[in-house]
Amino acid sequence: MKSFLQSTSVVAVAAAFWTTTVHAQDVTANEAAHAERGAGDADVGEIIVTANKREQNLSNVGLSISALSGDQLAKQRVGDVSDLAKVTPGLAFAPTANSTPVYTLRGVGFFETTLSAYPDVSTYIDQAPLPLPVMTTLTAFDLERVEVLKGPQGTLFGNNATGGAINFIAAKPTREFAAGADFSYGRFNTFETSGFLSGPITSTLRARLAVKMVNGDDWQKSYTRIDGGVPAAYLALGVPAGFDKRQDTIGKRDNIAGRLLFDWEPSDRLKISLNVNGWRDQNDPIVPQYQEPRLQYAPGSAGLGGVVPSDYPALIYPVAPNNARAADWSPNLRPYADNKFWQTALRADYEILAGQTLTSISSYNRLRFLNGTNGSGMAFEASDIGRAYGKVKSFSQELRLSNDPRNPLRYTLGANYERTSVFETLDIYLNGITAFTVNGFTGSQYGSDQVMNNYAAFGNLEYDVTDTVTLKAGIRQTKAKRSALQRASYESPGFFMPGAFGENSLIKFFNQVYGLIYGPGVVPEIIPGQSIAIDTRGLNLANPAASVPVDPATFLKTGDPRGELNEDSTSWSVGINYKPAPELLLYANVSKGYKAGSFPTLAGAIYDAFAPAKKEALLDFEGGFKAQLLDRKLSINGALFYYDYTNKQLRAKFVDPIFGALDKLLNVPKSEVKGAEVSINARPLDGLTISASATYLDAKIKRYQGVIGSHLEGLLRVADTASFEGVRLPFAPKFQYALRGDYDFPLSDGLNGYVGAGVNGQSKSIGSLYLTPADKKAFKIPSYTLVDLSAGIATPDGKWRAGVWGKNVFNKYYWTNVIQAYDNLMRYPGRPAEYGVTVAFRY
Numbered sequence: 001m002k003s004f005l006q007s008t009s010v011v012a013v014a015a016a017f018w019t020t021t022v023h024a025q026d027v028t029a030n031e032a033a034h035a036e037r038g039a040g041d042a043d044v045g046e047i048i049v050t051a052n053k054r055e056q057n058l059s060n061v062g063l064s065i066s067a068l069s070g071d072q073l074a075k076q077r078v079g080d081v082s083d084l085a086k087v088t089p090g091l092a093f094a095p096t097a098n099s100t101p102v103y104t105l106r107g108v109g110f111f112e113t114t115l116s117a118y119p120d121v122s123t124y125i126d127q128a129p130l131p132l133p134v135m136t137t138l139t140a141f142d143l144e145r146v147e148v149l150k151g152p153q154g155t156l157f158g159n160n161a162t163g164g165a166i167n168f169i170a171a172k173p174t175r176e177f178a179a180g181a182d183f184s185y186g187r188f189n190t191f192e193t194s195g196f197l198s199g200p201i202t203s204t205l206r207a208r209l210a211v212k213m214v215n216g217d218d219w220q221k222s223y224t225r226i227d228g229g230v231p232a233a234y235l236a237l238g239v240p241a242g243f244d245k246r247q248d249t250i251g252k253r254d255n256i257a258g259r260l261l262f263d264w265e266p267s268d269r270l271k272i273s274l275n276v277n278g279w280r281d282q283n284d285p286i287v288p289q290y291q292e293p294r295l296q297y298a299p300g301s302a303g304l305g306g307v308v309p310s311d312y313p314a315l316i317y318p319v320a321p322n323n324a325r326a327a328d329w330s331p332n333l334r335p336y337a338d339n340k341f342w343q344t345a346l347r348a349d350y351e352i353l354a355g356q357t358l359t360s361i362s363s364y365n366r367l368r369f370l371n372g373t374n375g376s377g378m379a380f381e382a383s384d385i386g387r388a389y390g391k392v393k394s395f396s397q398e399l400r401l402s403n404d405p406r407n408p409l410r411y412t413l414g415a416n417y418e419r420t421s422v423f424e425t426l427d428i429y430l431n432g433i434t435a436f437t438v439n440g441f442t443g444s445q446y447g448s449d450q451v452m453n454n455y456a457a458f459g460n461l462e463y464d465v466t467d468t469v470t471l472k473a474g475i476r477q478t479k480a481k482r483s484a485l486q487r488a489s490y491e492s493p494g495f496f497m498p499g500a501f502g503e504n505s506l507i508k509f510f511n512q513v514y515g516l517i518y519g520p521g522v523v524p525e526i527i528p529g530q531s532i533a534i535d536t537r538g539l540n541l542a543n544p545a546a547s548v549p550v551d552p553a554t555f556l557k558t559g560d561p562r563g564e565l566n567e568d569s570t571s572w573s574v575g576i577n578y579k580p581a582p583e584l585l586l587y588a589n590v591s592k593g594y595k596a597g598s599f600p601t602l603a604g605a606i607y608d609a610f611a612p613a614k615k616e617a618l619l620d621f622e623g624g625f626k627a628q629l630l631d632r633k634l635s636i637n638g639a640l641f642y643y644d645y646t647n648k649q650l651r652a653k654f655v656d657p658i659f660g661a662l663d664k665l666l667n668v669p670k671s672e673v674k675g676a677e678v679s680i681n682a683r684p685l686d687g688l689t690i691s692a693s694a695t696y697l698d699a700k701i702k703r704y705q706g707v708i709g710s711h712l713e714g715l716l717r718v719a720d721t722a723s724f725e726g727v728r729l730p731f732a733p734k735f736q737y738a739l740r741g742d743y744d745f746p747l748s749d750g751l752n753g754y755v756g757a758g759v760n761g762q763s764k765s766i767g768s769l770y771l772t773p774a775d776k777k778a779f780k781i782p783s784y785t786l787v788d789l790s791a792g793i794a795t796p797d798g799k800w801r802a803g804v805w806g807k808n809v810f811n812k813y814y815w816t817n818v819i820q821a822y823d824n825l826m827r828y829p830g831r832p833a834e835y836g837v838t839v840a841f842r843y
Helices: 002-022 029-037 070-075 081-087 434-439 505-518 773-778
Strands: 065-069 091-094 102-105 121-125 143-150 164-170 178-186 190-200 205-216 220-222 253-267 270-281 289-293 339-353 356-373 384-403 409-429 443-464 469-490 562-581 584-595 616-629 634-656 660-685 688-703 705-713 716-723 735-748 751-762 784-794 800-807 815-821 824-829 834-842
Touching: 065 070, 070 143, 070 735, 081 091, 081 735, 081 751, 091 815, 102 121, 469 584, 634 705, 634 716, 660 705
Parallel strands: 121 164
Antiparallel strands: 065 143, 091 102, 143 164, 178 190, 178 834, 190 205, 205 253, 253 270, 270 339, 289 824, 339 356, 356 384, 384 409, 409 443, 443 469, 469 562, 562 584, 584 616, 616 634, 634 660, 660 688, 688 735, 705 716, 735 751, 751 784, 784 800, 800 834, 815 824
């Protein structure tokens, strides 16, 4: 309540300051209402998009684009990219064990938890890049619209847009004074407050200030700790007996975001825009739900640290019930987050000659990442990340030249440069996994220092051959450089709880094991603070004398791996638009895009675990149509597409010779995606709008030899592999759909009513590559359908409204990801039913 009252006061005081400072004229009620609603009442409306880095009507752009206006985003309560994925068929959102989000578009995504991992779906705000997915966490507020561009967008949006691009368009400063505030209270004692002030400061300078704050109580709760205590049956598992009530629930929301924009027009030929935005996220990370044991060491396995008992905790721990709110976590390592981000973006448009505009976009991003997450779904430390800390700095500069959009030959020529540096370090606790029992150590620390430099030059052309035919072509040459110092697993004295060998159990374990495997004195002794990762690249264990080391200087020595990637790629696109009638567009495109290679951040024991995934490529064949019918009261868009997908990057399992299944970055040599999509928008009656969209995907692997298990040969584990041909790609459901209906109707001369309903869902998908029937069942993400409702009253001029709303109103239990974290399989549930009231004002 305190934060709610504080945010209300901030908006009120700022509004008073603005009105007394700028002395702006009031807009008329109709103008204000139109500014908020965007489209008129007579037809389905037209959204302006910037998919080609110039403003165009959506219906005239020969690309597959899902565009949602600010009004549509507000009605559907889209607050972040996870919400956007629910209402945008083809787009999928997945949480990870490190709390770094993953976006997948039409089956194309990079499931990687490393903070420095570029996505397959690039993100922007007003065309300024947000190069890493975590930077988008609290971007979706006070928006004019969101554009989701589907298919490779490399020619204009860079070498990390293999799957597509998401462009957030912030609401811009207005020429007349305007202000607004929204207040919402919902389930779990959640307060949401947002507001904006906008208008002129001088005759040439305009500004807009927007803020959003969210505070809410816990929504997940322990299913083993009853009323602050622990059932006797779980005490034997190592679950501590004493808790305060706070440790029985988790899931608070505590975040704030703000944006300040300035638009300056010092002359008719020069326009300058400044966007300063940032956020602070202290939301509790979602806690996964424990599902089943997948022990890397079977009961009876013995090692230097001990023997795995038949009643090992993971074998007898109760599976989480089918309830979104049920969870478990260690009270000693309670998940938390304290992430901070800010961005400054400066854009200048200068008309150097008549119809020739030079555009410069400079941006600087800075992120401080700090959190701790649960890695097992159980109430003791088992693959828990006690502390993940990261620092990101990113600078981007783009310069481009474009001509008058009314010219029959339209061009955009440009170049850009991006430099991103990422420092990341993690502390992982392992005393609840079989590796602890067998090997004796309790945890490790690991991290990486990575620097990415990207250079590119690009060009895009459109030529109107006739009034009905337009030819299109684009090309982009990119040079991507990445260097990585991967701080492999190490242990500092006294940091972790002592294990069977005492204070430095990890180090002592590896000194003993390396001596047994490679012979006494072959591997130099590891001392506290040193890496335990050994360079075995090129080793022939059967005949060591026949080994061919990759690097003789580091061969059979421990240390931190270093690596570099230098990759060149040429993205391109060609296409044709055909407009046989003013209200009909047919298009066909062929495009090729690339995603740069990537190094992982992980806890590895051999250098092979740190090898990078090389660049991936996607060739897209696509055709579609956009039709405006019935005097523009009905629009129908559709597309067919085929992807030839080469070297898909993914984080999957490989077999470490000592520990078994561990994470590693890999490339899937060949995959393919076949699909279709359709969207319909209609206004059959005054006040009634109906929309429906759906995507069909057939996304499968064509060639990949992957790990399905391991077996022992002497002291070492050896991988069992099999062909994954025909296996579906992760996060690529066969069907995704979204339907929405909104009806505004008069109640009296001064009051309108409104009702709205939305339905969205998907068919089943998977959270990881599977092959065996057991894996198919374990990693399945079942189909689900979610229903949202809203109703309320509003004034005809849009100056105020009040209503009630509900999300997932039937409390559907579903989950968005399934992960195996060493010994444990766990799922990430979607949020349960939520409902509340909202009051909004506009001035």
